[in-house]
Amino acid sequence: MPYVNLKITREGATAAKKAELIAGVTDLLVRVLNKSPATTFVVIDEVETEDWGVGGLPVLDYRARLAGPTTG
């Protein structure tokens, strides 16, 4: 009876994409560990980009820094 929590940045994942994630994670647990789908919970959290940090920066700032300056 697994419990899976998926956290992703909120950037437009559709309900159809989320359904694919739910199906895919559940299938994986069935295949690898022989778990029952009926007792496999998957909870998806979409996190605002200003609430997700990496490299010491909010994620959009981090990506901008990686992309580098557009110097003239």
Added chain:
Amino acid sequence: MPYVNLKITREGATAAKKAELIAGVTDLLVRVLNKSPATTFVVIDEVETEDWGVGGLPVLDYRARLAGPTTG
């Protein structure tokens, strides 16, 4: 000093119902483990139904499948 996280699908739990959950979980920890209410935190997360999967499906689809087809 317990920390409790309650995740439920977002389906209209009122503030009053949530207050009952907070009181009930706290009382339980006091009664069973002699914890202090002042250092017992309870955090409730309401999860959109499209973000909650069970049986490999988003929960509303799963419930519909359990309820069965209305065949003609």
Added chain:
Amino acid sequence: MPYVNLKITREGATAAKKAELIAGVTDLLVRVLNKSPATTFVVIDEVETEDWGVGGLPVLDYRARLAGPTTG
């Protein structure tokens, strides 16, 4: 189909006490929100006291500070 995570310091909670917590939280969700026990998961985490901080201190140091010095 709720998911509940209870975090407590590891200080000797027995399996019987944990079973009481599991039963109590589940009953609460049935009573307050009419949830089904069969799809209510409860996961208990026991956390080492050196891994639990409050008041800026590991919890045992914090309790000792609250208890105060035994000055002579």
Added chain:
Amino acid sequence: MPYVNLKITREGATAAKKAELIAGVTDLLVRVLNKSPATTFVVIDEVETEDWGVGGLPVLDYRARLAGPTTG
């Protein structure tokens, strides 16, 4: 940059099985949401069976109840 937490009961999942879970979840996020593997974290928690409740019971008791009494 997703973060995935997989909670399963501690019942002998090998390091090889865990590696399959890590690979499978990461592939899924790449395929469905075009995420980068290098910024996809997967954390697996194995939970003692006495710490996992379902149906208001510790999971081994719950399974035993579902299996039914072996009456004579």
Added chain:
Amino acid sequence: MPYVNLKITREGATAAKKAELIAGVTDLLVRVLNKSPATTFVVIDEVETEDWGVGGLPVLDYRARLAGPTTG
């Protein structure tokens, strides 16, 4: 490669304050444990006050009780 989850009540933390938290936690992990910023994730959850309990009460009720009655 640490993962940090900060839960706070939703009471007006600005994006700038959140960026300070992200920078501060990341710096701390670099300084204390020599972790790499590029693989340090920080996720902030803002929790509605009606969803946060302490002392057996939703947090605003708890604070009001601590502040005491304004008796006449």
Added chain:
Amino acid sequence: MPYVNLKITREGATAAKKAELIAGVTDLLVRVLNKSPATTFVVIDEVETEDWGVGGLPVLDYRARLAGPTTG
């Protein structure tokens, strides 16, 4: 009344290092958001390296791959 969860790989963090993390995170929340230390919880989880995945691999394999083959 924040709640902070720090997840790190289990690689020998001492109790003294953990105490530094607890103090540092708490100070940060006091400084940035004016939170009270007495109601700031910090929970540290040390995760076995075989339970932590990144880049689709258990973390030690991932680091080895990044370090590259020592070909002759």
